[in-house]
Amino acid sequence: MFIWSGKMDDLKKEEPGSGAGTDDRAVSEGDNNYKFIKQTIRKKPVDKKKWILRIVWTVVFSAGFGIIAAFVFAAFAPAAARILGLEVENKRIVLTTGDETTPTPEPENETVSDASAGSSVSSVSSSSQESSASSSPVTSQGSEGQDQKQEEDGSTADSLTIDNLRQLYGDMIASAREAQNAIVQVTGITNEMDYFRQNYENRQQVSGLIIARNNNLLYILTQQSVVENVQSIQITFFDGTTADGAFLSRDAATGFAVVTVDSGSVSPTTDSRITTAPLGSSYLVSQADPVLALGSPMGYGDSVSCGIVTSVSNTAETSDREYKLITTDIIGSASGSGVLVNIYGKVVGIISQNFKVGDTGTVTALAISDISGLLETLTNHDPIPYTGITGQMVTQDISGRTGIPEGELVTAVDEDSPAMLAGIKEYDVITEVNGKTIRSVSDYTDIVSASAENDTLNIKAMRKGAEGYAEVDFAVTVAIRQ
Template identity: 35%
Template sequence: MSADWKETNNEESEFSFIQEQIVPKKENKTKRIIGIFLITVVLAVIFGLIARYVFCVSESLFNNILGISEKKDTIKFPSIDPGEDSKNQGNVSEPKDNTDKQGEETEDENKTIVIENSVKADVSDYVTMYSKINEVAAGVNKSVVKITSAEKAVDWFNNDYESESITSGIILAKDSTNIYILTSNNKIVSEDNIKVTFQDNISVAGEFQRSDNELNLAVIIVDVSQVPEGTLKKIEVAKLGESYLLNAGDPVLALGNPNGYSDSMELGMITNDSNSIYTVDNKIELFNTNINDNPNGDGVIANLKGEIVGIITQKFKSDFNENINTVLSISRIKPVIERLVNNKAMASVGIIGADMTSEIAKSYGLTTGIYVTEVKAKSPAFNAGIKSGDVILAIEDKKTVSMVALNNILMEYQPQDVVELTFKRTTKEDDNETTVNITLGNKK
């Protein structure tokens, strides 16, 4: 062999491993299948545990959001049979008569309450609930309008400009000639330049009719002939509910400008339903909600039936609840609203008083009456010599048993009517009953 061949052969021998093939080691197929199965089972168990935990947590969360209690065993409240002898029933009181004065059967206070089962809810139920609330709000909004009032003024540089005020209003009535809208009196900056905008953005001129400064309410009228037929078909007269039926905890809607913005809506609940305040010749009821308030906010409060149960007010807010809606209860102010809509003046005596309890009345040798706490200057009462501390007993032959009774009596008269007013001075020097003739004033 030649030297060249040997050298070449040695190189091939040295690098011949490059031509070798690596064959993977054969595995046992049975062991492989068993391994995959075990891994799958373990992962399935882990996934199931995680899913169960997430489901339990989310179910509790959604139940809390929707206010649905978890399913519990049936709870019973036992009652005593009216015919059963209760002498040996420990501290259980005897059953009350379940018949009212008219003989109608009333609900037994001790009636057993049975909870058969609970209802589970998910996100779709939550969405459905809010959709229903939006439907109620949409229905009420057919009665809500935007009112723009503008007045002309002159700035420091003697330039003319227009100051504009925007508020909300609620349609209270509609006849063949006019639409009657209740709004906030202080937001009407000019009685001569008023524009009313309906929900379809159609705007027409409005006319100031009458106001009650004490309650900060005013009625604006719109000529029906100026409103397009299509708009007339869309608007609805508001349904006025009864605020006497409200209770703390009832859900309500605030519509109009509750947060200071036009066409806004807030959802909340009543937090206090037992406030009252004495005003000139009257006593009105107030309630509060947990809805955040705005100093420029106004509008109405509606229940979930779509009924107006209150008018948002800024006038009677107190310092400690400045961020909470204060609302005029609709039931108490219905007579005032009726007067405003019918453009009738309100007769006035001009006093702020307080209802007397039977104990206080007895201390003055009386059975009832109104204790005068303030007499308005230049009012009919002031001109007749009525003073703080006097007790008003009657107007004509009608007893003034309360401030609400006084307001109802005055509803029967007109300004400038002359009536007899009977009062008693509570000082020891002069405690006789006195009757004076007074000329009723015009409440603005």
């Protein structure tokens, strides 16, 4: 290493032909212009603190980058797969119903018959109420004096106060909080033109229920009339946020439909609070049970009504199926929708005013345990086997009083259905299908549901003629409900 001071002109080139020793002379002559400094090069000491900070920042940056990349991939992977036409494998959705976790009150010193789940629960409930009612006047010694003193004070220990009532309703609402987070508002939007050729949006709105989640898709049960043949579907969640929905499937017999929502289009905060509906068992529902109607029982959204079950003995007959109805004393609109929830917060019925009993103006629901199979079929977009028969069961007792043979009495046959094409008529009594005796409408439903398209059902029926009932055979080819 050297330091040079001076001008460029001071440097002279070596003349050609100069002899040996020129270099020494040049160096000697330039002593005044060149100074040589001797230096020792040492390695710079390692700054351990700086390296540790670098390693820490590298790890933190890598972890942050990985987390961001994971979120971005999760958000955009489904959309990218759809754009590129890649198929995303969907797991089959299985819906389960039941109140296995619901504690069943058991009266002390009583034996409960296990003949059936429904009867046992009813007997427990009624017996406990009776025992409490009968035992309430009986207290320990000296109670008469206490009761007399309380009466003199104008109050009783068991009197129901406003605070007690408020607490009771508050507890019921709190138990239904999970189900409320699964309730959405579904809006079907169509663009129409008025008489002045001006475009306007026509909006129809009903309640929907989130019944499943699979591969970033939310599956929402709603009414077919609102979401079919519309330009767009808008879903409004419990916190007011909205997302676009897509029509998936429908069942014309019940009027139910399923739409889907990509959870990636929902804000992370809302998505973390969304729940799938907790499905209970409608087999455990009995008369006088308290229930809540959530959704739009009165025709407008985000409402809650309280009442009791008035009947569980009525049924709704549709093509190839029969469903139990739960009727209540809750006032409802003809356009009402939503769900019935028991005091444990479990959904026990889907409100469907299409099947209401009489002109009562109260809320009627299809029992969840009866329609869970249909909901699973709609959610998985499976085909629905169909023959087109609507019927009622003729029991042994009815047969003895009316003379009609035991079996499923055909009350209606759908036009151009497989049953009509096979020759089945109204008032025929189906007694056997594929060698199995029909003892209930559900027997026939199970056989049809287990069939595939173009399967043949060999049906034996009794048809009334001039000389009484005679057996006739039919071969019905199963179709798929459109």
